[in-house]
Each structure stands twice: as C-alpha cells, then as structure tokens.
Amino acid sequence: MDDSVGMECGVFSAIDFEQKQIFPYVYWGMRAQNHRGHQSYGFLTFDGKFNVHRNLDLIPKIKKKETQEWLTRLPGHVGIGNVRYTTSGRRDEDSLIKGTQPATAETKKTKIAISFNGNIVNTIQQKKELSKTFPNFSYECDAELICRKLAIELTKDPDLLSAAKTCMKEIEGAFSVSGITQEGTLFAFKDPTGFRPLCTGCNSRGNICAFSSETVGFDINGFNHDFEIKPGEFIIATEKGFERKQIIANKKKALCAFEFAYFARPDSKLNGNYVYEVREEFGRNLGREYSEIVKEADLIISLPETSDDAAFGLHEETGLRWERSTRRHRYVTDRAFILLSQERYSTINRKINIVDHKLVGKNLIVIDDSIVRGDTTRVVIEKMRKLGAEKIHLFITFPRIIGPCFYGIDMATYNELIGSTRKPEEIAQIVSADSVNYQSIDGFVKSTGMKKDELCFGCVTGKYPTPLAQRLANWMHRRFENGHKEYGRIYEIDVENLT
Ligand code: SF4
Structure with missing residues (x-):
C-alpha cells in the first residue's frame, strides 16, 4: 500500500440498440472504476456526432438539479468513458487537461474516438510516424496516439478490423481499447499480450452491450458479465451480441500480476475469480x-x-x-x-x-x-x-x-x-x-x-514479456548500475535506438 503508486486508466463503454440515451450507464460504469484513475475523467457520446465532456479530478456526483444539464450535454445511444492517471505525457495542469480521454481524431475521410487503458513502449517511433499526417500533433497521452493511428489506417482503408490489426502489429505495449466510429459502431480490442483487463457484458434483455475494464462496471448497472476479451482479439457490439475475431495470434499472454494484489477492486472478477478471494x-x-x-x-x-x-x-x-x-x-x-x-x-x-x-x-x-x-x-x-x-x-x-x-x-x-x-x-x-x-x-x-x-x-x-521493454529495462539497468541518470518516463525514450 504505497500511496505514491499511481494506477493507469479505467474504461467503460456501452451501446443501446433500442436507441435510448446511454450516458447514465456509462456514468455509473465509470463511477465504479474511479479507483483506476483519479487525475481526470471524460465521457463521449454519439448521436450522429460526437459529444464530449472532460475534466480533471474524480468523477463528480451529479446532483438532482444538474441531471438534465448532463443528459442534454451528452445525448446519444452509444457512449465511452474514461478515468485516467497519467503514465505518459506531461503532468502539469494544462497537459493533464489536454491528455484527458476519451481521445478523438479526424481526417478528411473519417473520425474516431477511443478510451484506452495501458501504456505504449515505442512511443517515439509512433509519434514520428503520426506527425507526417498530423504535423501539429501535441502528444499528451498514449490514447491520442492510438486514436490517430486508427484514423490514418481508416483513411487508407475503411476496414476497422484491419486498422486495429495494424495497431496490434506496430505498437508495443499495453492497450485495452474501446471506441466509437463515425457511424456509431462500438468496438473494443486488446494488445496481443493482454496486460490490462477488459471484459464484455450485457443487460438481461440483451439490448445493451458494454465493455468494461473491471466487472464492477457491469455490477453497478445490473448487467451480466459475459467474457474477458482475449489478447489480440477484436470485438464489435452488434444487435445479435458480440462479434469476436482473433486477429493476432496470442503468443504470450501476460495479464499484469499487480492487478490481483493492488489495482483491481476486490469485488471484481479477474480470470473468472473474485479478486478478494484470490x-x-x-x-x-x-x-x-x-x-x-x-x-x-x-x-x-x-x-x-x-x-x-x-x-x-x-x-x-x-x-x-x-x-x-x-x-x-x-x-x-x-x-x-x-x-x-x-x-x-x-x-x-x-x-x-x-x-x-x-x-x-x-x-x-x-x-x-x-x-x-x-x-x-x-x-x-x-x-x-x-x-x-x-x-x-x-x-x-x-x-x-x-x-x-x-x-x-x-x-x-x-x-x-x-x-x-x-x-x-x-x-x-x-x-x-x-x-x-x-x-x-x-x-x-x-x-x-x-x-x-x-x-x-x-x-x-x-523478465519483460515484450522485446523492446526488455531492451529498455537492460539499458536502464546498466545506466543505473553505472550511476547515470535514468530517464523517468518511457515516452521520452527512443526505445528502438538505444545506445
Ligand atoms: S506485473 Fe508487469 S504490467 Fe504489472 S506492474 Fe509489473 S511490470 Fe507492470
């Protein structure tokens, strides 16, 4: 219980196929997961366009007299939410506000929004690549990076699955992602190693499908927990349920062990077991x-x-x-x-x-x-x-x-x-x-x-489960042993060109 250790992020998203307003479910799904990130929060809903509200600190209580204001602000039957603790990007207040999720990206042909949990290892290479299309890209958060990469891929080819596949192939690190396309499709995918939890659930009538970092996001809404998304899996929520596709063969599954000891809520289930029982x-x-x-x-x-x-x-x-x-x-x-x-x-x-x-x-x-x-x-x-x-x-x-x-x-x-x-x-x-x-x-x-x-x-x-992280660890350890300064934040290091 080291209070100075920050958690990463929490994700909740949902779609109502009866077209009713989704925001209340996303709100409660996120409130149940505020332990996963307390520096900022954000909501994005879709009603033909993206509606966004982001702010710093914990998700606020909504007083009765403010309810209508929130519902008017976030209309639509599809929504994503995020709570964030920064493990990438700068930490001054201005940067925190800019890095608050959900992230959105737009090109002439497409628009996309995502909520993300994790951390990217090869950030510098990805940033270099992305700045060709987005020259004014002021990076404050890994979610922006994935969001822009998806937008670039979708501009070349509108197939969402293949855009997610490119992310899985070219980005190293932890990323559990849920997002909304400009057509209002709700999707989710996980990196091929599966570091962070992300699971699916539905209400009992089956008209609402949801994704959540932890199962407590479903419990608070009265939804059933369906299944944990596999590493390298891509999923679309449809009226008939979840359409699953394993797009990258899972070479090495590596769920973060620390989730069991510290991060996950005790009343959440990880790998089918209640964390408190573990x-x-x-x-x-x-x-x-x-x-x-x-x-x-x-x-x-x-x-x-x-x-x-x-x-x-x-x-x-x-x-x-x-x-x-x-x-x-x-x-x-x-x-x-x-x-x-x-x-x-x-x-x-x-x-x-x-x-x-x-x-x-x-x-x-x-x-x-x-x-x-x-x-x-x-x-x-x-x-x-x-x-x-x-x-x-x-x-x-x-x-x-x-x-x-x-x-x-x-x-x-x-x-x-x-x-x-x-x-x-x-x-x-x-x-x-x-x-x-x-x-x-x-x-x-x-x-x-x-x-x-x-x-x-x-x-x-x-022993780190991905190759660039292992190289980085070896390099940092050598510097540490030799009394050199260690770089504290991974987004500052050109991992592929270490000397
Ligand atoms: S177990 Fe892996 S993912 Fe979890 S804190 Fe340690 S290095 Fe990070």
Whole structure:
C-alpha cells in the first residue's frame, strides 16, 4: 500500500440498440472504476456526432438539479468513458487537461474516438510516424496516439478490423481499447499480450452491450458479465451480441500480476475469480510460507484497505487474531489537502489512523499488498513502534519489486524502488521492521488460479514479456548500475535506438 503508486486508466463503454440515451450507464460504469484513475475523467457520446465532456479530478456526483444539464450535454445511444492517471505525457495542469480521454481524431475521410487503458513502449517511433499526417500533433497521452493511428489506417482503408490489426502489429505495449466510429459502431480490442483487463457484458434483455475494464462496471448497472476479451482479439457490439475475431495470434499472454494484489477492486472478477478471494488465498499462503514467524506472533494487523482480504485469509489459516487497528479516514484523500505543517508524516497521518491500546507490547504481523518506494511502509511501522508495538514482521502479498513497469503502472526507474538492489533484510532495516517476508512468486501464481506463463511479472523478475521493454529495462539497468541518470518516463525514450 504505497500511496505514491499511481494506477493507469479505467474504461467503460456501452451501446443501446433500442436507441435510448446511454450516458447514465456509462456514468455509473465509470463511477465504479474511479479507483483506476483519479487525475481526470471524460465521457463521449454519439448521436450522429460526437459529444464530449472532460475534466480533471474524480468523477463528480451529479446532483438532482444538474441531471438534465448532463443528459442534454451528452445525448446519444452509444457512449465511452474514461478515468485516467497519467503514465505518459506531461503532468502539469494544462497537459493533464489536454491528455484527458476519451481521445478523438479526424481526417478528411473519417473520425474516431477511443478510451484506452495501458501504456505504449515505442512511443517515439509512433509519434514520428503520426506527425507526417498530423504535423501539429501535441502528444499528451498514449490514447491520442492510438486514436490517430486508427484514423490514418481508416483513411487508407475503411476496414476497422484491419486498422486495429495494424495497431496490434506496430505498437508495443499495453492497450485495452474501446471506441466509437463515425457511424456509431462500438468496438473494443486488446494488445496481443493482454496486460490490462477488459471484459464484455450485457443487460438481461440483451439490448445493451458494454465493455468494461473491471466487472464492477457491469455490477453497478445490473448487467451480466459475459467474457474477458482475449489478447489480440477484436470485438464489435452488434444487435445479435458480440462479434469476436482473433486477429493476432496470442503468443504470450501476460495479464499484469499487480492487478490481483493492488489495482483491481476486490469485488471484481479477474480470470473468472473474485479478486478478494484470490487475496484471501494470498494471506493463507503467506501463513504457510512463514509458519515459523506466525508461531511467535500475537496479532495480525492489515493496512487498509487492499490488504484486508489477505489479513482475513491469514487469520483463517493460522487462527491468529486479526485486529483492525488501522483505519482509513474515508473522506480524506491526497487530492484534497491543505498542508498544516511540513512534518514528514503529516499526509499519511491524515489518511490512516492507528489506534494503540491493543498494540502495546505485542508481536505483530503487519500484512500489506506491496512495497514500492517504501515511504508509506516506513511511516506506518515507525508509528506502530511509537505506539508501543514490541516486534513487527511485515508480510507482503506481492513479491519483491525489483524493476520498473513499462505497461501502465507508475514505477518508472530502478532508483525509486526500494527493492531494486536491496534484500528483504536490508529493506526491513530501512522501514524499521523486524523482518520483511514476501510471498513467493510460485505461491502468488497458485493463489490466482492462473498459470505462471499467463501473468506478467516483469517488475518482479526483470523478465519483460515484450522485446523492446526488455531492451529498455537492460539499458536502464546498466545506466543505473553505472550511476547515470535514468530517464523517468518511457515516452521520452527512443526505445528502438538505444545506445
Ligand atoms: S511490470 Fe509489473 S506492474 Fe507492470 S504490467 Fe508487469 S506485473 Fe504489472
């Protein structure tokens, strides 16, 4: 639970074949997924033309008196939505506004809009290519890049499927995309490796078809979850249901393993399993892997809220009491603060409250989902020590992160990662814990119910599932070891011409 790690994006889109207004469904589908991106949001609907509304921050509550205004602003029976956290493009306010999705692109012959989740690795090459057709292309977001590429391809040949195929062949990285053509066709596709989730669903009468990053987007609308889109698959929503086409053979499936540990909502399903049940199994497995530490412990403490399910699993496995001594201040977020002091811990103190009377003199197992930079972990552990905890053993559900992510998670350099060069004993010292105990990769895999070669563990093993990302990782690692500056953002690096 490292609060400085940003998520990528969330997507929801839908079409009503009875031609009724779709915006309310898209709105709720996105509200259910605001955890996937909190810096900006956007909606686009189609009623013969594209209608767009984008803004910064969380998706707002719509007050009763504002309802008509929103419905008038976003008419039409097809719609796409997006919530975004920037992992590409600049981060000043102006750039954030420009990079807010959905993205649109227009040529003399065509017009298209998309909502996107992921991160592109070979950005510079793609930008060079696109600037021939769009000379004033001011890149602020990978979605713009894919959208423009689709528009160029559709201008040459109106076959949408072949335009998506070109994206899959020429773009390396993570992209789960849903979009609308100028004719109002709703479509979706996923990169051939399938890093990010994207699934399909329908209402019970079958007149509304939808795409969503997570299944919670369907639950909130009362839709049925249909199926997870396969890597390299292209889909069109039709009156008869989803038309599926596998357009690139899936060589290596690699769903981001971190989705299970941290990003996805616990009540979403990934690969057919509820995320919260997988997290419970993480806890049980940690109990088995570190049974010697468990024997000496008095209490389990979870850090709210992504490790609560794992804490329950650990409690079930070991019989140890799970004491809910840490609580999140529900309405205090990092986006709504006025600094009261420069005190180092103030922000975290304002987010998490730790009650002390059960911790005094106790031997604790503190369970958390991950350690990325270690700042939050250190603050929480130091606070527990001040409150009188005797021993603190950290149990971490996600294996040790040793390298950056190039596929949409905000971990950009080796330097920023506490685990890139340090063993668990050294990390324990830095964060003031008695020990740091990571779940094994094999244990993690078993808990997910997936096969090891179906998951991405690039940031954990240093073995990235796509070739340019691997080259980039090797190059960055060499620079890091030699004490050179690492470039923090992948969109700044000419990955195909590394020296
Ligand atoms: S490198 Fe890590 S965070 Fe990035 S997609 Fe792979 S598992 Fe997920």
